Amino acid sequence: MNIGLAQRAALVRRGAHVAVVALLALLLAQVALGRGTADVPVPIHHREGWAVLNEIEPLQKEWFVALRPMARSADLLVEGTLGDVTKGRVFGSPGDYVYYVNVELTISDVLRGRPVTQEPGSVIVEIMLPYESAYEAVAADLPGTTGLYFLRNKKTEAASMGLPQDVQEAETYFYRFVSTQGVLTRDSASRVFAPLAEPGYFPFNLNGAAYEHVRRDTEASLRS
């Protein structure tokens, strides 16, 4: 069958439209699946509980340019899994409170430091919420997150700042991430995802890297 140029062009255009629509449908289906169903866990990348922790724009005391200095700076560097999230301390004053949660971190391997803990095998990581109602999402989504956690002990920090002894003692069992850079999670594909990383800065560049490779690099950075 002979068809003219105009008809051929129309067919090509129609084919292209069909292809685009099919692609978008496929993409939407994948995104929908990615948001999770009863059978498919929500990927870390899409968990609201991590996302809400980014709802502030901070200026941080500790800031790292690479893995090595961050690893060597940590008071405690572990591989582990986040567990129960409970409401924690409240700072500030009426009308301007800041809310924290306590997150239990079960340790599977200690790469650096010695855990200060009341419960052998786990430590408490204290995380500030951007606002009080963020608790629900954080409590729902952080548990089960496995990865490398670079931690600062708050008593150690308080001591280094010369804060009063009673203040230091109150911080004994609390840890924080050394910075928003100190969370390198392992996703379901065994790739790294840094849920609090800032684009353009370390460790955003590690997103998608093989988790085991980054873990080996971390261990190596502690030896060299």
Added chain:
Amino acid sequence: MTLVLVTTLFLALGYVAEAGNFGSTVCGGDPNNCVSLAENAGHSIDLENVTSETDNAVRWSATNNYDPTDMNFSVGTGLSNWDVRVTDDNFGLNNLYGWAACPDVAVTGGSHPNRWCRGQRVRFNHSYYNEAFNTLTKRRSMACHEMGHTVGLRHRDEGCMTNGSNFPDYLGAHNFDHVQANY
């Protein structure tokens, strides 16, 4: 094919994010920033129960960092209609010297990268007073940095918008130009 499409979208978003350090971004999305623009060039700052040191630093920054731009900052206490409310307190050892946020109760408009927020909050964390607030220059730098976030500036290794503990108290030409171009 889908992977290619997703990758293309990701790269496109990434390109937009890295093209400059001005503009609002999806809070907690990808990229992970949370910066909002001011509603307009008139930017009203309410100081709520802050120390005289914070009061002076914010006023200094408004006058010296932002009034030279096309923006018009007004700073006061007990304001009923404000764009940004500033507080300072001991907020705990959380590694944060200060932060800006657009709370869920704020008024917003526009869409990214031009989403503005009226009712932003800036907090200076005096738990780190001896590290970040114990000199005039540090306090001015902190004010310059956080006020910058409230007008749409993200981090950049220049002037007061830099990450880390350097504490420059000037805006820098690139940041200045961004503000000029958008208000």
